[in-house]
Amino acid sequence: MIFQSIDYLVFFICTFALYWQLPRRGQHALLLVAGYVFYGYVHPWYCILLGATTLVDFTFTRLMEDKPDKKRVWLMCILVSNFSILAAFKYFGFFTENLIALLQVLGWDVPIPVVQMLLPAGVSFYTFQSCSYAVDVYRGKTWARRSLLDYAVYVAFFPQLVAGPIERAGHLLVQFENPRRFHFGVARDALFLILWGLVKKRVIADTAAVYCNKAFSLSDGTFPIVWAGVLCFCVQIYADFSAYTDIARGSARLLGFELCQNFNHPWLAQSPADFWRRWHMSLSAWFRDYVFIPLGGSRGSELRIARNLMLTFLLSGLWHGAGWNFVIWGGWWGLLLVLWRALDRWLPGFTQGKGAGLALLRWGVTFVLVNIGWLMFREQSFPDLMRQLMTSPFHVPADDWRIGSFFVSLMVIYSLPLWIHAFLQKPLLDSWETWRDTRAGFALQLAAAVALSLTFFTLSSRVTSDFIYFQF
Amino acid sequence: MKTQTPSISEPSPSTGSRWKRDAFRLLIACLLCLLVPPLVLQGDPDVPNETEGDERIGAGESIKVSKVIADLRAAQPDYVGIGNSMLYTRLGKSPDQMSALSGRKFSLISRGGSNVTVWYLVLKNLVVASGIRPEAVFLFVRDDELTAPYFAKNEATAAAYLRSLRSADEPVLDKFMGINNDASSAASQADQWLTQVYSFDEWQEYLSRRLMGVAMEMGGFGTPLKAQRFALSARFGLDHLRGNLAADENAAPALGQISGGFQQTLEASLLPDMLRLSAECGAKLVVFRVKRRPDAKTHLPNEPSAMPAYADFLKKWLEARGGLFFDETYDTSIRLSDYLDLDHIRPERMEWYQQYFWERMKGVLP
Numbered sequence: 001m002i003f004q005s006i007d008y009l010v011f012f013i014c015t016f017a018l019y020w021q022l023p024r025r026g027q028h029a030l031l032l033v034a035g036y037v038f039y040g041y042v043h044p045w046y047c048i049l050l051g052a053t054t055l056v057d058f059t060f061t062r063l064m065e066d067k068p069d070k071k072r073v074w075l076m077c078i079l080v081s082n083f084s085i086l087a088a089f090k091y092f093g094f095f096t097e098n099l100i101a102l103l104q105v106l107g108w109d110v111p112i113p114v115v116q117m118l119l120p121a122g123v124s125f126y127t128f129q130s131c132s133y134a135v136d137v138y139r140g141k142t143w144a145r146r147s148l149l150d151y152a153v154y155v156a157f158f159p160q161l162v163a164g165p166i167e168r169a170g171h172l173l174v175q176f177e178n179p180r181r182f183h184f185g186v187a188r189d190a191l192f193l194i195l196w197g198l199v200k201k202r203v204i205a206d207t208a209a210v211y212c213n214k215a216f217s218l219s220d221g222t223f224p225i226v227w228a229g230v231l232c233f234c235v236q237i238y239a240d241f242s243a244y245t246d247i248a249r250g251s252a253r254l255l256g257f258e259l260c261q262n263f264n265h266p267w268l269a270q271s272p273a274d275f276w277r278r279w280h281m282s283l284s285a286w287f288r289d290y291v292f293i294p295l296g297g298s299r300g301s302e303l304r305i306a307r308n309l310m311l312t313f314l315l316s317g318l319w320h321g322a323g324w325n326f327v328i329w330g331g332w333w334g335l336l337l338v339l340w341r342a343l344d345r346w347l348p349g350f351t352q353g354k355g356a357g358l359a360l361l362r363w364g365v366t367f368v369l370v371n372i373g374w375l376m377f378r379e380q381s382f383p384d385l386m387r388q389l390m391t392s393p394f395h396v397p398a399d400d401w402r403i404g405s406f407f408v409s410l411m412v413i414y415s416l417p418l419w420i421h422a423f424l425q426k427p428l429l430d431s432w433e434t435w436r437d438t439r440a441g442f443a444l445q446l447a448a449a450v451a452l453s454l455t456f457f458t459l460s461s462r463v464t465s466d467f468i469y470f471q472f
Numbered sequence: 473m474k475t476q477t478p479s480i481s482e483p484s485p486s487t488g489s490r491w492k493r494d495a496f497r498l499l500i501a502c503l504l505c506l507l508v509p510p511l512v513l514q515g516d517p518d519v520p521n522e523t524e525g526d527e528r529i530g531a532g533e534s535i536k537v538s539k540v541i542a543d544l545r546a547a548q549p550d551y552v553g554i555g556n557s558m559l560y561t562r563l564g565k566s567p568d569q570m571s572a573l574s575g576r577k578f579s580l581i582s583r584g585g586s587n588v589t590v591w592y593l594v595l596k597n598l599v600v601a602s603g604i605r606p607e608a609v610f611l612f613v614r615d616d617e618l619t620a621p622y623f624a625k626n627e628a629t630a631a632a633y634l635r636s637l638r639s640a641d642e643p644v645l646d647k648f649m650g651i652n653n654d655a656s657s658a659a660s661q662a663d664q665w666l667t668q669v670y671s672f673d674e675w676q677e678y679l680s681r682r683l684m685g686v687a688m689e690m691g692g693f694g695t696p697l698k699a700q701r702f703a704l705s706a707r708f709g710l711d712h713l714r715g716n717l718a719a720d721e722n723a724a725p726a727l728g729q730i731s732g733g734f735q736q737t738l739e740a741s742l743l744p745d746m747l748r749l750s751a752e753c754g755a756k757l758v759v760f761r762v763k764r765r766p767d768a769k770t771h772l773p774n775e776p777s778a779m780p781a782y783a784d785f786l787k788k789w790l791e792a793r794g795g796l797f798f799d800e801t802y803d804t805s806i807r808l809s810d811y812l813d814l815d816h817i818r819p820e821r822m823e824w825y826q827q828y829f830w831e832r833m834k835g836v837l838p
Binding site: 183184185187188191195207214217218219220225384399400401402403404405406407408409410412413414437442445446449450452453454457458459460461462 | 491494495497498500501502504505506508509512513670672675676679680683684686687688690691692693695700703704707708712713714
């Protein structure tokens with residue numbers, strides 16, 4: 001089920017209306033049923049996978065506490081089962097294709113059947129969420145839950161089931177164990193967040209997608225058109241993914257839950273590391289805690305740190321998709337972080353210097369680097385990627401410059417609300433708690449909501465698409 | 473306003489007057505968000521000349537039915553052509569040249585971006601309603617767009633145009649478009665009401681075009697908008713697209729989705745009624761399949777593998793019912809160099825095309 005559909009609206013209203021009539025255990029049972037209905041709406045067999053993951057992880061984490069002498073074995077069972085699901089559904093086709101290609105290069109023509117399975121939506125998200133719980137239990141950071149219902153609803157909590165944020169037991173699971181109350185002020189904010197998410201998706205992301213797809217449809221894209229297309233993708237992917245998070249967080253708030261923050265204005269980043277502190281924060285934190293730090297983190301020699309960074313980001317790239325472009329994209333980010341660390345030592349005046357000019361320069365450099373990365377992310381054909389990276393800004397027809405310039409101008413116009421939001425954050429929104437319930441706060445929120453509502457109804461793109469991160 | 477995270481433990485239970493105040497505020501906010509758009513955006517945007525001379529049906533554009541009917545009555549044409557830009561970029565917007573070339577009276581009713589739903593209403597509510605008795609009514613179509621429901625439903629832009637052409641009751645059209653006018657159930661009534669209140673197609677089209685115009689002015693370095701639109705259209709033409717996309721773009725969209733066979737597709741389309749309407753005004757219905765933009769080497773367009781069989785079936789089906797079908801797709805004398813953008817013929821080749829058309833049709837048309 002997708003958030004921007006009437007089906008979801010009806011589904012959510014029914015769930016919401018029932019939910020607040022029930023006692024806590026009843027609420028959990030309802031949320032569990034709702035989670036499976038939501039997940040299996042198009043392909044009911046997806047639910048088998050979700051249920052199996054839940055049962056396996058719940059059973060083995062309990063065994064970790066009941067039979068702690070074999071703790072490591074139980075953890076391995078969980079990790080193997082979870083990553084086997086990912087390997088089978090997400091990476092099997094990719095690896096067999098590459099294996100066949102490799103064998104052919106070596107002169108062996110082995111008839112290995114390539115099986116491409118339909119990737120269940122959100123499998124990477126809930127698998128990671130479930131794994132983090134198991135590792136946390138293993139590390140003693142949280143305890144193995146005794147209630148299957150609580151755990152099952154934590155894994156299948158529908159607002160964040162398909163595209164995150166990737167939650168931790170210490171944040172979300174404990175909320176299931178505490179009583180919840182409905183609060184009108186929070187509900188108002190939640191509805192506003194949902195509306196803002198819908199505008200970001202239907203107005204900004206879906207419009208940007210049209211122009212991005214146009215630019216990437218060309219077989220002979222020139223420098224201005226290719227890079228204007230990349231900029232469109234930059235706007236699309238941020239508006240699209242952050243919209244999903246906003247709608248997820250808003251829906252969860254209406255049910256009395258607070259999901260973790262996933263974005264913090266990544267366009268304002270002033271270094272690659274800063275970007276990853278602002279972009280898909282729940283995934284960055286997951287890789288930091290469960291891959292980078294276990295590898296050694298920032299301890300040891302620079303070479304070792306560089307290895308850790310490269311490995312972490314290569315895996316992060318592969319998490320996004322079974323394709324070489326994602327691996328290259330991950331490698332690009334690993335390399336950028338390594339180089340920026342080196343720059344930090346050689347040119348601290350640039351990387352750490354104060355002053356608006358330097359900050360602007362750092363921002364500009366980071367923005368360009370991020371967009372080069374988006375080209376690798378978006379372009380799935382390796383020859384086309386190479387061609388696009390090699391396009392020259394010289395000897396380009398004037399019409400192509402005008403078209404590129406038109407695309408960029410359009411993106412500036414459509415992304416204006418995102419920029420306004422980013423710059424309002426500090427002076428206005430950070431202190432929102434203190435004046436949300438004042439008359440001025442209500443009037444401002446109301447005016448903004450009506451403006452967003454008008455924008456949604458009049459500027460929504462005719463063409464809509466699935467959220468980009470559904471495919472991961 | 474987007475807020476910082478309120479923690480779960482933070483909100484104290486609202487009680488008494490505060491609870492009422494918060495509930496009231498939430499109610500007001502929801503009501504205003506839902507009610508303001510339909511109240512503020514009543515009617516269509518006031519842009520009668522916005523799309524004057526433009527290629528496609530514009531936002532809020534309508535057709536002056538009485539004027540067209542009066543023109544048809546005054547002209548009393550022998551042949552009436554109906555279509556979209558495929559028609560006017562080949563035979564012209566004015567019928568004068570075709571009339572001069574053939575010595576017969578032509579009327580051409582064309583509008584860029586129009587589709588089979590518009591053509592059906594033009595035939596029914598303009599040609600037949602005018603009472604004229606032409607010898608033939610011909611339709612200019614590409615591939616299977618005459619019978620493809622996908623093509624008909626996908627054109628939200630023409631909503632106002634369609635409304636201006638509709639009579640109060642259009643059961644055949646509504647059935648074809650999948651509109652459920654069964655108002656018996658509460659759900660369908662609610663659905664119709666919601667669609668009516670929250671349908672802002674014209675505003676969407678108008679505002680998105682305005683924003684496109686602003687962006688073109690910002691990025692166009694003083695180049696006129698029309699020239700920019702033209703360049704844009706040409707740059708994203710089929711010959712610039714990646715191979716697989718060009719094939720997709722050029723494919724008849726619904727042909728691959730036919731499950732019940734061609735017979736069922738044709739019977740479920742508007743074509744049987746269009747044949748009946750033509751016969752009602754004493755005219756033969758002639759379907760003219762134009763050649764889509766061809767490949768530079770083969771001089772033939774890409775088409776789905778099922779298309780030749782479909783065209784063959786359509787020809788037999790039409791001829792068995794008194795209609796005619798003419799297909800220029802495989803005529804290699806029409807070259808890529810004759811095309812301007814997409815499937816449109818260059819203005820400087822229009823005269824040649826008019827002669828080509830008349831040469832082929834004069835022996836076929838009654």
